[in-house]
Structures are given as structure tokens and as C-alpha cells.
Amino acid sequence: MAAIAAAGAATMTTASLAWPATAGSASSGNAPAGKAPGKGRWVLLDSEDFDRPLHVDGAAWRLDPQGKRSPWNVDAFDDDGEAWTKMSGPLFRKQLSTLNVFRKRVAFGRHGWLTAEVAALDKDHDGHPDSRPGLSTTTLPGGQKAARLSEPSWDAGVLIRPTHPLPPHYRVEMTLRGIDFGGKRHGTFDYNGRHNGYTKEACKTRYPWTFTGALSGKSRCQYHDVTRENGFYYMTILDYATPAPHGNPDIHFRRKVIMDGYYSDQPRWKSAATCNPKTRKMYRTFDGTFNGVNALFARGDKFIGGADNNISTEYYAKTACGNASLDKPYGPGKRFSGHLTSAELQPQLLPKASYRFAVERDRTGYTLEMSGPFLHIGQATLRVHHDFIENGRPIWHYNQTPGEYDGRFDRKLVHKGPAGTYVTKHTWPKGSAYPDSFVIGDPHLNYYEGEAVVDDIRLYVPRKDG
Template identity: 30%
Template sequence: MRRMDLLLMLGGLLAAGCGAPSEDRTQEEELLPPATEQGPPQQAPPQQAPGDEPEEGSGPGEETPGWKLVRQEDFESLALPSPDWSKDPVPDDGPYSDQGSFFQQRGVKAPEAWRISAPFGDQSWLTFESYTRNRDTDFSRVASVVPDPARPGNRVLRLASPAHTDATVVRPSEPLPDRYRISLRVGFADFGNGKPGLNGHDAGNETAEPWLSDKATSQNGFYWLTILDALPRPHNNTWIHHRRKVVIDSDNHDPPWMEIFDGSRFLPSGEHPVMMFALDGREKSHELYGPPFLSWSDNAWQPSGKIRAVDSYLPGEWYDVSIERVPGSYTLQVSGRFRYGGQKTYRATIDAAAHCVWHFKATPEEKAPGCDWPENEYWPEYFMFGDPHVNYYEGQVLYDDVRLEVWR
């Protein structure tokens, strides 16, 4: 494992349901008008092809500007912490948090629960955030290092939600800088199939209460990788709908309220969708679902409010995933073997300023003209992966090779 020196750490890290709609949203519901034409993406700098490692400079002690690896975790020698559960203090993370003003006005009282916040990795650069309503749940049941089913001798991270009221995510311990690339491998997901029936749940009578009265079995999924505008930790599913900036995730659901591109047409389906989307900050947010989606599918950004997956994942496969940010734009990428596209790479860059990607402004220096929020506000960013919902999602998924690069 490579280690960055203290100077890189200070310069890099100190700068600065699915999370999809509930079953109440129907396929025909078009919340908002179409998006404007995408402006030219802003890359940094243009001579550096994204994904290329920087070359050494020609002069003594010089380096060509480029992406520099500052942190990584491959789980080969990681000793996981063994933390104890603490009584849930019901953190006040805004109006949509578990006992925020939105739910207080509706008479919702957060249930008794327990939480864990446990740093890990090289110089504790990563943190587990876990939630359960069953204090007898051992932490090893929700986070463990296990053999790689595809490569003998390799070790990977297993995140699991034994019950739909369990939730565990991984986040950085510090906010991200304004230029970064976060990448990882994700695969062997077992969070339902999007078909009628249990959809990956044990009993079939699970509900999204107390925050919603919906059947929890109607949805099941996980986050491949996402960028949030607030500290990531488990909450009811509505909370994260208002905190996402850009997302790669899957929500297996029935009946289908999204479409999957099968290579020739958009197919109504909730079976193993791979969603790549940004959140549209130009339009009014829905109370439960947050800002409307700007989905990448069929090699284009789809009209605002259309929920369209780029493809379907295969359960017994690994996928390479990354989200890259330079001021003014995000690039999302997923590579692997898919149900419809076969072996393929899906890559999409969005001009965050032109589209007013929700709360994209991460530093005071960035400009957000015409966006529906105060010009002087900004929102430092965090990545997150796992299951963040304390009222949806039951299953497990594997992760490996988490890497943080910064531009220097």
C-alpha cells in the first residue's frame, strides 16, 4: 500500500432509496421540464487525459501536473475495528433527518436505535457509519473483510444489512478537496432482484415506517459511489434524496418506475438497474424525492425528471467505478460486464454550472449564476458507498481498492 506524506494529506484532504424515489412515484410522472442542452465540459487541464497517470517532469525535482494518489485501501492487511454500539442521539442533520422538522410536523418519532462511527485505514482516512435497531447485532455482521470470490488470495470489504432497518456506509474522515478522483471496485451484489415477491427480504412484511408507510420490499439496493453535500451517515431514505450531488447506484424495485436502456430502446424495468445521474438544482425539489434526476443513458444526458438507467448489472461480477471532480464539472464512470452492453465502459461528464447540479458549489470561489440557492453559500463534499437507508434495503455487497487522487 502506498502512503502519502503529511504535506499531501494537508493539501488534499483539508481543502475544502436506493436513493431513488419511493414506490409512490409512477413512470408517467414527469416532475419537471426538459434540461437545456449540455454545455462543454470543463476538464483540468485539457492536455491531461482523464484516467492517465501523470508523467515525470523533465527538470530536476519537477513533475508534470496530474492526478496524484494520496490515499488507498485494498483491505489486504486491514484489521477492522471492533466498536461498541452507542445509543442513537438522533443527530440533527437538517429538516429531513430522522426527527427533523419535516417529520416532526407529521408526528413522526424516531425509533430507539444504536449507532457506530469508527475510523479505519491508513491514518484513519476512512470512517464506518452504522445504524441498527438491534443492539445485539455484532459489528462483524455489517462490516467484515472476506475472501474475494473471483480471485483467490485477495481480500475485500463486505458491507451488509442483515435487516432492512440496518445501514452501513463508508465515508472519508475529512471533506474532499475541490479537485479529486475517487475510485473503487464494487461487485457481487445481493440486494434483491427487482421482481415481484420478497425482493431480497426475509419476511415480506417489512415497512418503511415510521417515516413512510410504504412496503419496504418494493425496493432494495445499494450505492456504488455517490457525492453528498453533508456528512454521510445512515438516515431515513428521504434525507439522502436532498443531500446528493452526483450518484452511481442501484435500486431493485417492483413495479418499475424507471426505464433501462437495452441497447435499442428504453425498457420499463427495475431489475438490477445501474443509475448514473446528477441532481437538477434548477427546478423545485420534491419533498420526498429531492431534486429531479439528470440521468445519463443511451450516450446522452436525458431530459430532467426522466429516470433512466444506463444498463443492468450482473450479480456475480466486479465493476470499476469512479467519480472525478474539477471545478465546474463532474465525470462519472463505470466499467465491467453488463446485461445488455456486455463488456463496456460508461463515462459521462456534466457541466455542473450550466446544469446547476444540486449544491455543486464546494468552495466560496466557485460561481453558480442562476441557480436556486444563495450565491454566498457553498457545500464541501464527501463520497459515500454502501447502504445508507435505515428503513429500506436488506442484503450485502463487496468493495475493494478504494483510491483517492488529487490534482497537483
């Protein structure tokens, strides 16, 4: 990928678990068991409790002009990126011309430290978005204000990000008070007139973005049906300063560390596992509720897709049940493969209960933390740490400055499509730098549908004498 220039208190719980690499391991690189972050370590820098009304929904829509002059331009893999054109030829441009992308970018919070990025497709070219996604103020049963993130149609995206890149060392956290982006309820994907959180209209597909560009001979409705895959980003760190919703392949090269939910009963996940933090044993994800949280570290040394079509960084998971490189079988008898989910939420307990998701970056690496009433174990705080480079395994684009990285993991990637090939000559060169920016919500323009309620967002920096 092209180098991007860098820009200049825990909840009390009844259980606190660090996630070991393997049973009895003395070198897992994890936080000590029972040790949650102390209040004295961090100083609050910015916070948003949503007490003041949000004005995102009233902001005007703006047509994205696409191309390098667009304020939302990223790289060769974004909406109209060169990669898709090289892989699929003129067909991709033809398909992309069948729709427009309308956007909003609205700063809010004290001194505008947060930004809402909202986007929606206009597929009938009538000059207006086809749906009305947004971010608005809502009131919880106790009377306190919160933010309602609403995405009534899959062909849109809504996320919250920091207006400016995060500092060198930080703790960022958010409190979740509602989630309805799919997964099972009462044992079924079908509830409230929806399937897996999607309304049941036909032709909900990932058109026109795939990992190989445009599909020849396929109409919009013949593309992959997305309704068996829903999800939400609770707290994920990306490697550039201005994240916004794009076609879903775009984000797969941008994530450093990930806490998200991916609720899918696609056959390829039949061998995936979920961790029971209480027993520290894995069970088949298909035997659970499909309300899990993935806590993943994006690898900078391995990529998915093979030599001819590298489509994403590979991932490394750490859980109370053990760790896994997701490109290899894992678990007892190597019986599992694919996602290793850390724990399952209990959405029915919200908004009376809440979940808190946090990411910390210190001098050594990243820590992922989740707190709340998880299935099987009840109220708990789960934490795991991964060094920037651990056992030779790097976190993708971890360096915020050129001096933090020596170029050792740079390589060439080949992305092959039906009509041609795009080559990334340098994925991570010496002298590169990648700012940290978090996202909360849905960064995809052609996947995911639902709504969520966020109670607060807080940013801490280390105490100077800490």
C-alpha cells in the same frame, strides 16, 4: 437547506463510450469518445485494499441521543428533524419514540482516512440493535482480501465515507466484487429464500419516515412495504462532511451526483427505460434484469413534488442512448418516463469479474465513470461529464467554497404534511458552501437489505504539472 460550512488509473477495457446528449449533438459537454482518464493525469493520494483486518464489527454500539447534541445531527430532515414534526405534529415524535437508533462510527485505513458508519434500529426497546449490520474482512477466491458490507435486515444501514471532506479536485473510485441487494436472478425476484434480496418476514415497512412525516391512523405494519424496492449506492457524492445512515427521505436533499442501483418493480416505474450501450437504444426497464446502474446529476433548479411538497431535487441523466430530464417524457416518441438507467450489471460474473465506479471533480464539473462487463455490450468503460452549470442547469450544491457560486439558484421550498407546513427559506444562498463527501453502501435506516463486497477504494488528486 441551511448552508453548511466547507472544510478546509483507469481499467483497460474493450470499449470506451462517451454518452451523447442527443445523436449528432456537438455540445453535449461529455468526455470525448474513446478517451478514458490517463494514468499521468492523477496522483494517488490514499488507498485501501483491505489487506489489514477491519475492526468495525467489534466496536461498541452507541445510542444516538438525537437532537442537536447528537454527533450524527444533520439538519431539519434527518431522523428527528424539525421538518417532520412541523408537517405531522406530535404524532411523529410519538412514533419516533417507539424505537431507538444505535450507531457505530469507526475510522480505518492509512491514518484513518476512511470511516465506516453503521446504524441499526432497536424497535423493541430492549437496549440492543435488532440486527447486526457490519463491515468485515473477507477473502476472495484468488486469496486477496476485500471488505464485506453486510446488512441482514432492512431496518439498518451501512456505508463507507471519507473521514474528511474531499479535496477541490479529485478522482475517487471503488472496485466491486460482489453485490446481492436485490434485482432479478435467472429471470425472477425470488431466489435463495428471499424476495428482491429481502428475507420474507412480514412487516418490513418504511416506518416512521415518509416525505410528509407520520401517517395518522397507521401502525408500523400498515406503512409502505419496502420489499419491492431494494438498492445500493456504488459511488455517490453528498454535500456535507459526515454522512451516516438516516431515514430515507434525508438523503434526497443531500446528493450532488449519483451512481446507484435501485431495483424496483413498483407500478410507477413501468414506463422507465434502460439503455443498451451497444445499440444505443432504450428498452423498458421491466423487460430487463433489474440490475441497472443509475448515473444521475442532481439538479439545483428543479424539485420533485410540486409547489406544496417539495420532496427531492430533480435529476438529469446522461446515457449512451441519450439524455433525459426525469421530470419529462423522454426517448423515441416520448414513450418513457421516470428513471433512465445507464446499463445493467451481470452479478453472476462476480467475484471472478469486477466493476469499477469512479467520480471525478475538476475545474469545470463532475465526471461519472463505470467500468465492467455490462449486459449487452460486455467489457466497457462508460463516462459522462456535466459542467457545474450546463445549459442553465446547475448541479445541486456544487460549490465547495462561497466564491464558486453567486446565489442565483437560491429559492424557498414548501414542505406540506397532514398537520402543518415546514418552509426552507433559503435552499442555496449566496455565501454558502458545501463540501464533497462520497458514500458507498446503504444510507437508509428503513430501506434496503443485502450484502456487497468491495475490493478497494482509491483517492487521486491532479498531478501538479497536469
